[in-house]
Amino acid sequence: MKNKKILIVVAHPDDIEFRYAGSVAKWIHDQNEVEYCIATSGEKGFNSNGKEILSCEKRQEIRESEQISAAEVVGVKRIHFLKFPDGELENNAFLRKEIVKLIRIFKPQIVVSGDPSMNSYDSFPGYHSDHLAIAAAVFESLYPACGNENFFPELISEEKLMPFTPKLAMFGNSQNADTWTDIEDFFEIKMKALACHKSQIEDIQEIIPRIMERSKEYGKQAGLNFAESFRTLELP
Numbered sequence: 356m357k358n359k360k361i362l363i364v365v366a367h368p369d370d371i372e373f374r375y376a377g378s379v380a381k382w383i384h385d386q387n388e389v390e391y392c393i394a395t396s397g398e399k400g401f402n403s404n405g406k407e408i409l410s411c412e413k414r415q416e417i418r419e420s421e422q423i424s425a426a427e428v429v430g431v432k433r434i435h436f437l438k439f440p441d442g443e444l445e446n447n448a449f450l451r452k453e454i455v456k457l458i459r460i461f462k463p464q465i466v467v468s469g470d471p472s473m474n475s476y477d478s479f480p481g482y483h484s485d486h487l488a489i490a491a492a493v494f495e496s497l498y499p500a501c502g503n504e505n506f507f508p509e510l511i512s513e514e515k516l517m518p519f520t521p522k523l524a525m526f527g528n529s530q531n532a533d534t535w536t537d538i539e540d541f542f543e544i545k546m547k548a549l550a551c552h553k554s555q556i557e558d559i560q561e562i563i564p565r566i567m568e569r570s571k572e573y574g575k576q577a578g579l580n581f582a583e584s585f586r587t588l589e590l591p
């Protein structure tokens with residue numbers, strides 16, 4: 356993949372680092388342009404190592420700055436924080452309008468998000484309600500809203516943002532993956548990006564073996580040592 360514009364949409368700061376940062380590092384290395392959209396700023400996440408009770412405002416500030424540092428590690432220059440309330444994300448027209456707006460501004464060929472078809476409920480974090488909401492909202496923003504002038508016509512009349520449809524959706528962490536990124540050369544940089552989320556991760560060394568194991572599992576499906584996996588779907 357080369358010379359593509361890729362938009363990644365997630366619920367919280369650190370979602371990209373856990374799931375896609377190896378792919379992002381590779382995509383940037385291969386001269387693609389990547390932008391992040393973070394729907395909430397994770398202000399209800401853990402306190403900084405539980406030492407001190409912080410206000411939601413303070414935590415929001417910390418988490419946004421951690422996300423900015425993590426993006427810098429992999430070379431992503433643009434992050435859009437939508438600032439919806441953490442833990443209360445809903446797949447509604449307010450959220451979809453913001454996603455459609457970003458798609459019409461950036462015009463990415465590829466949009467990456469979670470897989471709305473996941474249904475195993477085999478982990479609590481994987482099925483956090485914000486994760487479910489953002490996956491469904493991205494799916495519905497991609498079709499039919501972003502390419503149809505009758506959805507959010509005010510984006511056209513007020514902001515001159517014409518309808519635009521990306522070519523491909525890539526759903527991460529899917530049970531039905533069909534596409535793998537070889538992240539062997541980018542695993543270390545992924546861990547460096549993840550480690551930026553200091554307020555959420557007390558000891559990165561404890562987490563690395565778990566992520567390594569998962570990357571190996573995904574890799575096995577494609578004959579790779581370390582991978583991140585996606586289910587792809589072409590837009591009509």
Ligand SMILES: [Zn+2]
Nearest residue numbers: 366367370483
């Ligand atoms: Zn999350």
